Amino acid sequence: MSAAEFALPGAWRHTGPDAAAVRRVEVPYADLAAQLQALAADAGADPSAALAAAHVKVLGTLTEERVFGTDVLADDGSRDVRRLTAEPAAARSWRELVGQVAQALRSTAPAAARADGPRQPADRALLAVGTAALAPSDGASGPGRTYGLAVGAADGVLVLQSGGHLGAADLERLATMYRGVLEAMAKTPDGDAATNVLPDGERHAVLHRWAVGPSAGPEAGGVLDLFRDQAARTPDAPAVRVGGHTLDYRELDRRSTRIARHLLARGARPEVPVGVCLRRGPDLLPTLLGVWKSGAPYLPLDADLPAPRLRHMAAAAGCTLVVTRSEHLSLLGDPDRAEPVLLDAERAAIDALPHTPLDVAVGPAQLAYVIYTSGxxxxxxxxxxxxxxxxxxxxxxxxxxxxxxxGGSPHFSSIGFDLGVPSLYAPLVTGQRVDLLPDPLDPADLGELLAAGAPYSFVKMTPGHLNLLSTDLAPEEAHGLAGLVIAAGDAFPTELARRWTELAGPGGTAVATEYGPTEITVGNSGQVITGPGPGGLVPLGAPIPNTTMYVLDDRLEPVPDGVAGEVYVGGAGVARGYLGAPALTAERFLPDPYGEPGARLYRTGDRGRWRGGALESLGRTDHQVKIRGYRVEPGEIRAVLQRRPEVGEAVVTAYPGPSGAQRLAAFLVPAAGSDLDLARIRAELAADLPEYMVPAEIVAVREIPLTANGKVDTRGLQAGL
Structure with missing residues (x-):
């Protein structure tokens, strides 16, 4: 069985002037010895196997590796270091775990090093049981001196010793975990060995205090109701500004009602998406609100996407109507599948309809929109x-x-990108204005346009946009841009946050982060950045009201503070699932073991770890990447490439470009007897995929290199870029 080498959590590494000091803590277990001995006997094992099982269980709580190897000091007088391969997650009970560990101990093989040989890597762990145990009297020169953690047993006491990796507080936390595991094993031998035993206060923190957003209580009405109430309060206030045209709240409300009546007459109904293929113009918000007023959800269709992709999305969503304009009609394909509603050609008929309110109920459980992400x-x-x-x-x-x-908010992202949702609706429920920036928009013009429209209440963008603004805006422009800028949708470097804060100056535009996959309804957490923070990425922020955010292992057990796991999000924002994909929905949307009956969690695929209440981002657990804020599955691009007969193999990876932003590269092996026309491949990819999914580099290679473990050697491929 292949196994990764166990390593103590990097976040636990102790630094400071006393970093090299050897620390020890004792865990008494004499009161449990008889029960542990009986447990080992029932499992057909030596008594030391129960202590080894506790050790393996604690190590399994500290690593993302399901199967891992760690060192054992042989109990035969030879002082040989042997390798123990463990898979604690495979045991259903403590009794079964003891039996598995006993079998593994019997089959350990000598390792390449001896305990008294060269110093081991400081984050490794050593187990010493029986006569070779670390005794409480062992000094700093004992066999555990060269390990980040050495664990031994003698006279009813476990001795935990750190050779410099762990600080005193973390060693005490470990001692509590060892004692907790031993108690569970002794009291309930047939209990669930999958449960992670954390100190009581820490378990409460990672499952409740840090992980659960405030309860806002039930609030009546959805976004549409909030908009209607606002329109009644401020009918003459400007609601939408686009180019030289402004709609006030009265006009927006009436226009959207007329569009709703027109859609109802054409067959719009709840749960059946109405496609919306419009640019950021005067018709966009009246149409989105009008679809809701008809009781239907909308499906955003970005007019810049390739026609085949638009047609696929409309067909897969079951659209029978698509609201658009004549210039986009050719993108939509067969009108018998999705009947076009042409706002320009049908404007007279729409304008002739009554604007009096409709009596169409729109409840919280109804679909609001269906939005497509890369698969x-x-x-x-x-x-x-x-x-x-x-x-x-x-x-x-x-x-x-x-x-x-x-001052409201500007909207300048694709309608198919949910990052821009708050810029469309938060102003409209607070009596403020939505500024729709030109479409299409040259990124080089963004800074000038935002400075001209400022001051805003808030501006939401990707970190890439913020980086652009941090170079394009003058300090006085950044200072007065908005009450808040929010960077979301991609990894947010702390250095970028620092640069923006310096540019905006004291009392200037504050900066915040927001995190959340589309499946949690735009955002699940966020926070204003008040200080420079450590290097790396800005933390993901605290859960918003009525949502939860956990870091769990593959058994949905919470991991300790400072240990990496997968981020799961839950609460009010969890989407229904994936349209027409029940198997995928069941795989990613899971029952919430920590919530109310019926609550669900979404498995994000993002890696993270708690650090004293701050949730740090550690990248992805799968191959999904973010390109300019868009979530991209390289597998989707690979599948498109491999449909081509001249392509034998394809690998698509992400790599950092000159600015640090992620870029895509595709490596292609030609099929036997074929030549690759890379320019033609690029052009045809652009016809099938959105522009941000077309790799920046497309490279022909003779073969796909592999690592020693048989995986694609992406570093080797990227070395030639």
């Missing part, structure tokens, strides 16, 4: 977002973002 199977997947989750998120952004000023 690993080679086809995009549609996320079904309900009105209740959207209302919870928009209410939060209204309080935290829009309340930062009175």
């Amino acid at each position: 690993s199977t080679g086809a995009p997947k549609g996320v079904m977002v309900h009105h209740g989750g959207l209302a919870n998120y928009v209410r939060w952004t209204a309080r935290e973002y829009a309340a930062r000023g009175t």
Whole structure:
């Protein structure tokens, strides 16, 4: 059985002037010895196997590796270091775990090093049981001196010794975990060995104090209701500004009602998405609100996407209507599948309809929109977002973002990118204005346009956009840009946050982060950045009201503070699932073991770890990447490439470009007897995929190199770029 070498958590590494000091702590277990001995006997094992099983269980709580190897000091007088391969997650009970560890101990083989030989890597662990144990009287020169953690047993006491890796507080935490595991083994031999035993205060923190957002209580009405109430309060206030045209709240409300009546007459109904293929113009927000007023959800269709992708999304979503304009009609394909509603050609008929309110109920459980994200199977997947989750998120952004000023927000992202959702709706539920920036938009013009429209209440963008603004704006422009800028949708370096804060100056535009996959309804956590923080990435922030955010292992057990795991999010914002994909929905949307009956969690695929209440981002558990804020599955691009007959093999990876932003590279092996025309491949990819999914580099290679473990050697491939 192949196994990765166990390593203590990097976040636990102790630094400071006393970093090299050897620390020890004792864990008495004499009161449990008889029960542990009986447990070992029932498992057909030596008594030391129970102590080794406890050791293996604690190590398994500290690593993401399901199967790992660690060192054992042989109990035969030879002082040979042997390798123990462990898989504690495979045991269903403590009794079974003891039996498995006993069998593994019997089959250990000598390792390449001896305990008194060259110094071991400081993050490794050593287990010493029986006559070779570390005794409480052992000095700093004992066999555990060269290990980050050495564990031995003698006279009813476990001795934990750190050779410099662990600080005193973390060693005490470990001692509590060892004692907790031994107690569980002794009291309930047939108990669930999958449960991670954490100190009581820490378990409460990672499952409740840090992981659960505040309860905002039930609030009636969705985003549409909040908009209607606002329109009644401020009918003459500007609601939407686009180019030289402004719609006030009265006009926006009436226009959207007329569009809703027109859609109802054409067959719009709840749960059946209405496609919206419009640019950022005067018709966009009346149409989105009008679809909701008809009771239907909308499906955003970005007019810049390739026609085949748009047609696939509309067909997969079951659209019978697509609201668009005549210039986009050719993108939509067969009108018998999805009947076009042409706002320009049908404007007279729409304008002749009454604007009096409609009596169409829109409840929190109904679909608000279906939005497509990249899928690993080679086809995009549609996320079904309900009105209740959207209302919870928009209410939060209204309080935290829009309340930062009175100038509203600019919207300059694709309607198919949910990052821009708060810029569309938070202003409209607070009496403020949405500025729709030109479409298409040259990124080089973004800074000038934002400075001209400032001051805003908030501006939400990707870290890439923020990086662009940090070089394009003058200090006085950054200072007065907005009450708050939010960088979301991609990894957010702390250095970028520092640069922006310095540029905006004291009392200037504050900067915040927001985190959340599409499946949690735009955002699940966020925070204003108040200090420079450590190097690396900005933490993901605290859960927003009525949501949860856990770091769990593959058994949905919480991991300790400072230990990496997978981020799971839950609460009010969890989407229904993926449209027409029940198997994928069941795989990613799981029952919440820590929530109310019926609650669900979304498995994000993001790695993270708690650090004293701050949730740090550690990248992905799979191959998904972010390109300019868009979530991309390289597998989807690979699938498109491998459909081509001249391509034998394809690998798509992400790599940092000159600015540090992620870029895509595709490496292609030609099929037998074929030549690769890379320029033609690029052009045809651009016809099938969005521009951000077309690799920046497409390279022909003779073969795909592999690592010693048989995996694709992406570093070797990228070395030639």
